[in-house]
Amino acid sequence: MLLTIAQGAGLFLISILIYRLLFAPLARLPGPKLCAITRIPLMYNEFAGSRRLWIHDLHLRYGPVVRVAPNEVSFASREAAKEIYTSGGSGYDKSSFYSLFANFDQLCEENLGRSVDIYVSIFEHHGRNYVARDLRIAQLLLHCYALDGITGHLFYPHGLHSLSDAHDLAIMKELSYSSNRPKQYFTHYFPHLARLLSRVSSIRKRRTDGLASHYVLNTARDASVAPHTVLHKLRTRQANDRDYKVAASECMDHLAAGIDTTGDGLCFLMHQLSLPASHSVQERLRAELVQNPSAALDDLPYLDAVVKEGLRVFSPIPMSFPRVAPVGGKVVDGVWIPGGTIVNCQPHTLHRLDTSVFPLPDEFRPERWMHPEGAAERNQLFFAFAAGGRGCIGKNLAFLEMKLLLKEVYSAYRTRVAPDMEASMEMDDQTISSRPRGQKCLVVFEKVNDGLQISVEST
Numbered sequence: 001m002l003l004t005i006a007q008g009a010g011l012f013l014i015s016i017l018i019y020r021l022l023f024a025p026l027a028r029l030p031g032p033k034l035c036a037i038t039r040i041p042l043m044y045n046e047f048a049g050s051r052r053l054w055i056h057d058l059h060l061r062y063g064p065v066v067r068v069a070p071n072e073v074s075f076a077s078r079e080a081a082k083e084i085y086t087s088g089g090s091g092y093d094k095s096s097f098y099s100l101f102a103n104f105d106q107l108c109e110e111n112l113g114r115s116v117d118i119y120v121s122i123f124e125h126h127g128r129n130y131v132a133r134d135l136r137i138a139q140l141l142l143h144c145y146a147l148d149g150i151t152g153h154l155f156y157p158h159g160l161h162s163l164s165d166a167h168d169l170a171i172m173k174e175l176s177y178s179s180n181r182p183k184q185y186f187t188h189y190f191p192h193l194a195r196l197l198s199r200v201s202s203i204r205k206r207r208t209d210g211l212a213s214h215y216v217l218n219t220a221r222d223a224s225v226a227p228h229t230v231l232h233k234l235r236t237r238q239a240n241d242r243d244y245k246v247a248a249s250e251c252m253d254h255l256a257a258g259i260d261t262t263g264d265g266l267c268f269l270m271h272q273l274s275l276p277a278s279h280s281v282q283e284r285l286r287a288e289l290v291q292n293p294s295a296a297l298d299d300l301p302y303l304d305a306v307v308k309e310g311l312r313v314f315s316p317i318p319m320s321f322p323r324v325a326p327v328g329g330k331v332v333d334g335v336w337i338p339g340g341t342i343v344n345c346q347p348h349t350l351h352r353l354d355t356s357v358f359p360l361p362d363e364f365r366p367e368r369w370m371h372p373e374g375a376a377e378r379n380q381l382f383f384a385f386a387a388g389g390r391g392c393i394g395k396n397l398a399f400l401e402m403k404l405l406l407k408e409v410y411s412a413y414r415t416r417v418a419p420d421m422e423a424s425m426e427m428d429d430q431t432i433s434s435r436p437r438g439q440k441c442l443v444v445f446e447k448v449n450d451g452l453q454i455s456v457e458s459t
Helices: 002-023 033-037 040-048 051-062 078-086 096-101 117-132 141-155 166-174 181-189 191-198 211-222 230-237 241-273 276-291 301-313 366-370 375-381 395-412
Strands: 065-069 072-075 330-332 335-337 342-345 413-417 427-429 434-436 441-447 453-458
Touching (some): 033 040, 033 065, 040 065, 040 181, 051 065, 051 072, 051 427, 072 078, 078 375, 141 166, 141 230, 141 395, 166 211, 181 191, 211 241, 230 241, 241 276, 241 413, 241 441, 276 301, 276 395, 301 395, 366 375
Parallel strands (some): 072 342
Antiparallel strands (some): 413 441, 441 453
């Protein structure tokens, strides 16, 4: 009896594998045969933090369409990105992966249109404070800058001051994603087991546990904030006070998405600018800033090019942006995809695969963004914050933070890599951010006028 059951189960399993490999609607798509029958290769690379490079290597081998799992396809073309993310009302819903980032039992989907001009003074204040410090700062400098700026944007005048307040710094450290990647993927793939284990361990500890959640919830519920803040705008659209958790959830989304991505993006970019190979870039940037001291950020084209190129080469979000093909299926870049299939693009590959748009794609060349020829194609493939109405809700805020800090730094300082900087600057992928593998970046600041040197460490 048991033998018969085992034989039947074996035949059933074999039939599933044969179907996935030879007869499934996705069977005709290129990709490793093992990926056609099991999700294990994808899962392994996710847990190991190598998904980004693994998928990029698959695209280099197989082209712009790759089957990376039995029910998942990765694309790397303008046509695919437009169809999946910007076709408007086409039914590509977010996959269950996004439930990892639900806060306070809410999953905010709206991308509110917000002007960032009113926050310029807040970030100018933060930028000058961080540049003016004349001591060696250990740990999290750029992440603290991002946190303090974002919380000012959300809750002014109740923002955090994480470099001067120990309690606020503790919130900064709690919000770090640096060690949570295996836990998050475990929760995604084994939710029932994760819930069981969470009763006896911290395996499923979330961002909403502890200091950060208390700060956001209490502020969303009780604080009196300025009319121009995000929290005030969210409150005005709520039906009643009991909906404060909805507002808190969206504010938590800003923190979760913005701190690591902005801080890490600045870290990689400032390290790149401090290398000898980028000396001419740094000098050209400084010339633009010094010659136009009162110019609006949008009127500084080379600063914009430097930030865009930094985000292109060092995309701070390593993950793909998974969507689910709608019922009835869709044609994506000439390929018919059945409903229910997970489809996605990842920034790292979109920024590199088409060398007609991005020649020498691994090189840092801000000048490529200064030429009108090919501008439309470059912008279509620029995917650092995803695209479309459900892209990154903090895109404009991140650009503002990065531009303001770079303006403050390179108007007055030259930077170079510190002589004792030995830590690896390879990108170490977390779930929604990439950090330096060595968890440290040492840069020497030399004041342009008097030669003052300041060493800044960011980890």
